[in-house]
Amino acid sequence: xxxxxxxxxxxxxxxxxxxxxxxxxxxxxxxxxxxxxxxxxxxxxxxxxxxxxxxxxxxxxxxxxxxxxxxxxxxxxxxxxxxxxxxxxxxxxxxxxxxxxxxxxxxxxxxxxxxxxxxxxxxxxxxxxxxxxxxxxxxxxxxxxxxxxxxxxxxxxxxxxxxxxxxxxxxxxxxxxxxx
Amino acid sequence: xxxxxxxxxxxxxxxxxxxxxxxxxxxxxxxxxxxxxxxxxxxxxxxxxxxxxxxxxxxxxxxxxxxxxxxxxxxxxxxxxxxxxxxxxxxxxxxxxxxxxxxxxxxxxxxxxxxxxxxxxxxxxxxxxxxxxxxxxxxxxxxxxxxxxxxxxxxxxxxxxxxxxxxxxxxxxxxxxxxxxxxxxxxxxxxxxxxxxxxxxxxxxxxxxxxxxxxxxxxxxxxxxxxxxxxxxxxxxxxxxxxxxxxxxxxxxxxxxxxxxxxxxxxxxxxxxxxxxxxxxxxxxxxxxxxxxxxxxxxxxxxxxxxxxxxxxxxxxxxxxxxxxxxxxxxxxxxxxxxxxxxxxxxxxxxxxxxxxxxxxxxxxxxxxxxxxxxxxxxxxxxxxxxxxxxxxxxxxxxxxx
Numbered sequence: 350x351x352x353x354x355x356x357x358x359x360x361x362x363x364x365x366x367x368x369x370x371x372x373x374x375x376x377x378x379x380x381x382x383x384x385x386x387x388x389x390x391x392x393x394x395x396x397x398x399x400x401x402x403x404x405x406x407x408x409x410x411x412x413x414x415x416x417x418x419x420x421x422x423x424x425x426x427x428x429x430x431x432x433x434x435x436x437x438x439x440x441x442x443x444x445x446x447x448x449x450x451x452x453x454x455x456x457x458x459x460x461x462x463x464x465x466x467x468x469x470x471x472x473x474x475x476x477x478x479x480x481x482x483x484x485x486x487x488x489x490x491x492x493x494x495x496x497x498x499x500x501x502x503x504x505x506x507x508x509x510x511x512x513x514x515x516x517x518x519x520x521x522x523x524x525x526x527x528x529x
Numbered sequence: 530x531x532x533x534x535x536x537x538x539x540x541x542x543x544x545x546x547x548x549x550x551x552x553x554x555x556x557x558x559x560x561x562x563x564x565x566x567x568x569x570x571x572x573x574x575x576x577x578x579x580x581x582x583x584x585x586x587x588x589x590x591x592x593x594x595x596x597x598x599x600x601x602x603x604x605x606x607x608x609x610x611x612x613x614x615x616x617x618x619x620x621x622x623x624x625x626x627x628x629x630x631x632x633x634x635x636x637x638x639x640x641x642x643x644x645x646x647x648x649x650x651x652x653x654x655x656x657x658x659x660x661x662x663x664x665x666x667x668x669x670x671x672x673x674x675x676x677x678x679x680x681x682x683x684x685x686x687x688x689x690x691x692x693x694x695x696x697x698x699x700x701x702x703x704x705x706x707x708x709x710x711x712x713x714x715x716x717x718x719x720x721x722x723x724x725x726x727x728x729x730x731x732x733x734x735x736x737x738x739x740x741x742x743x744x745x746x747x748x749x750x751x752x753x754x755x756x757x758x759x760x761x762x763x764x765x766x767x768x769x770x771x772x773x774x775x776x777x778x779x780x781x782x783x784x785x786x787x788x789x790x791x792x793x794x795x796x797x798x799x800x801x802x803x804x805x806x807x808x809x810x811x812x813x814x815x816x817x818x819x820x821x822x823x824x825x826x827x828x829x830x831x832x833x834x835x836x837x838x839x840x841x842x843x844x845x846x847x848x849x850x851x852x853x854x855x856x857x858x859x860x861x862x863x864x865x866x867x868x869x870x871x872x873x874x875x876x877x878x879x880x881x882x883x884x885x886x887x888x889x890x891x892x893x894x895x896x897x898x899x900x901x902x903x904x905x906x907x908x909x910x911x912x913x914x915x916x917x918x919x920x921x922x923x924x925x926x927x928x929x930x931x
Binding site for chain 2: 446
C-alpha cells in the first residue's frame with residue numbers, strides 16, 4: 350500500500366446464503382457497526398441476522414404524507430376562499446367535503462414520493478462508486494456470490510484480527526480492500 | 530431461512546375439560562336471556578323505542594357473525610396459508626348464524642313499530658311507498674328473510690362441518706372442495722348481506738334510498754368481525770390456548786386487516802355521504818338531514834374521529850399491532866364504534882330530536898352479544914381449536930412477516 354491509498358476494509362466471501370446468514374449473526378454479536386452484507390437476491394430475515402433494527406422510511410413516509418394532506422387541504426381553502434372564490438351549486442366557499450378527494454390524493458402522492466425518495470436517501474443511493482468494486486471477486490455479488498464487508502473506519506476493525514475473524518466464520522475467501 | 534415445523538399434538542389443540550371457556554356458554558347464555566328479558570320490561574311499554582334498540586343490537590350481533598362467515602369464505606377462495614391457525618376460530622364465530630333466525634322473531638312482532646311501510650292504510654295515500662309496494666310488502670319481506678337465514682345457515686354449517694371432517698380425514702380433497710364452493714358462496718353472501726341490510730336497515734326510512742347501503746353495512750360487518758377474531762384469539766392465548774401456534778406475525782396480519790377495513794369503512798361511509806351532499810337532492814338528503822340535528826350531529830362527528838381517525842393512526846404502525854394489549858384495545862374500540870355506527874343508523878328514526886340513551890339500548894346490545902358469544906364458545910368446545918389436518922397448516926405455523 351503506497352501513500353495516498355488507504356485501507357477501506359475487509360471483504361469475505363461465503364459459499365451460500367445459509368452460511369452468510371449465520372456469519373452475519375456472529376458479526377452482529379461481535380459488535381461491529383460499519384459493515385454490510387451483499388447478496389445477489391433478497392435473503393429473508395437477513396436484516397434481523399444483521400441486527401439492523403426497524404427502517405426509518407415509514408416515519409419519512411408519515412411526515413411527507415401528512416404534509417401532503419394538510420398542504421393539499423390548505424391549498425384548496427386558500428384557492429376557494431381567497432384566490433378565486435366561486436359559488437358552486439349554492440354551497441359555502443369553505444366546503445370541506447369537496448376538498449376531501451384532493452386532500453386524500455395529495456396525501457397518497459406525497460406519502461408514495463416520500464417513501465421512494467426516503468428509501469433512496471436512507472440507502473444513500475444513487476451511489477456511483479464503492480471501493481469494493483476494486484475487487485474482482487465482488488463482481489459475483491450480483492450473480493452467485495455472498496459477501497460480508499467490514500469497513501476499516503469501524504473502531505473494532507483491526508487488519509489482522511478482523512481478517513482472521515472472518516476466516517473463522519467459514520469464509521471461503523477473505524481479502525483486504527484498498528481504496529485506490 | 531427455512532424453519533422446521535413440528536405439528537402440534539392432538540391434545541394440545543383441544544379445549545381442555547375444565548377450561549374457563551367451557552363455562553362461557555352457560556354464563557353468557559343466562560346473561561343474554563336475562564338481559565333481553567330485562568330490556569323488554571325496562572322499556573316500560575314503549576314498544577317503538579324497544580324494537581329500535583333491539584334492531585340495533587340484532588344488526589350488531591348479526592354483522593359480526595356475517596363478517597366471520599365472509600372471512601372463512603375468502604380464506605378458502607384465496608387458498609390462504611397464513612390464516613389456517615385462526616380459521617377455526619372464525620368458523621366458530623360464524624357458526625351461531627342460525628340463532629339469528631330465532632332472534633329475528635321479535636322483529637316480526639315489532640314490524641309495525643319499526644317499518645311504517647307495513648301500514649297499508651298509510652301506504653295507500655303515499656305514491657312513493659305505493660310504487661315500492663312490489664318489493665316492500667310483508668309477505669315478500671318474510672320470504673326474503675327466510676332465504677337469507679336459509680343460505681347463511683347452509684353456508685356456515687357446510688363450511689364448518691367440512692373443515693371439521695378434514696380434522697379426521699386429512700388430505701387435499703376437502704380443501705379443494707371448499708375452495709370451489711367458496712366462489713358461489715361469496716356471491717350468495719354478497720347478495721344476501723346487501724338485501725338484508727336494505728330490508729332491515731334502509732327500509733326504516735322507506736322514502737330514502739342509497740345505492741351504497743349494502744356495502745356500508747358490509748364494511749362495518751367485516752371490520753368488526755376481524756376485530757372480534759383478533760380479540761378472541763388474543764383472549765384464548767391469554768388463557769393458555771394456541772400457545773406457540775398463533776404468533777405475533779398472525780396478530781400483525783389480523784391487525785393489518787382491521788386497519789385496512791377501518792379505512793375501507795371510512796371510504797364507503799364518506800362516499801355515501803359525499804355523493805348525497807354533492808347532488809343535494811331532497812329525496813336523498815333526508816337521511817343526513819335527520820341526523821344533522823342536535824346530538825345526532827355530534828355523534829356523526831364522533832364516528833368520523835372514533836371509527837376512522839383515531840384507529841387509523843393507532844393501527845398504522847407495526848409495533849402496536851404486535852403488542853397483545855394494544856391490539857386488544859384496538860379491537861374492542863372498533864367493535865364499540867361499530868355498535869355506535871349502527872346506533873346512528875337505526876335510532877334517529879325513533880328519537881328524532883337527539884340521542885336518548887337508555888338502559889334498553891345497553892340491555893339489548895349486551896343480550897344479543899352474550900347469546901352470540903355463548904354459542905360461539907359452545908361451538909369452540911365441540912372441535913379442535915385449529916384445522917389440524919389442513920394441508921396448509923405447516924405453512925401457517927411457519928408464517929412470518931418480513
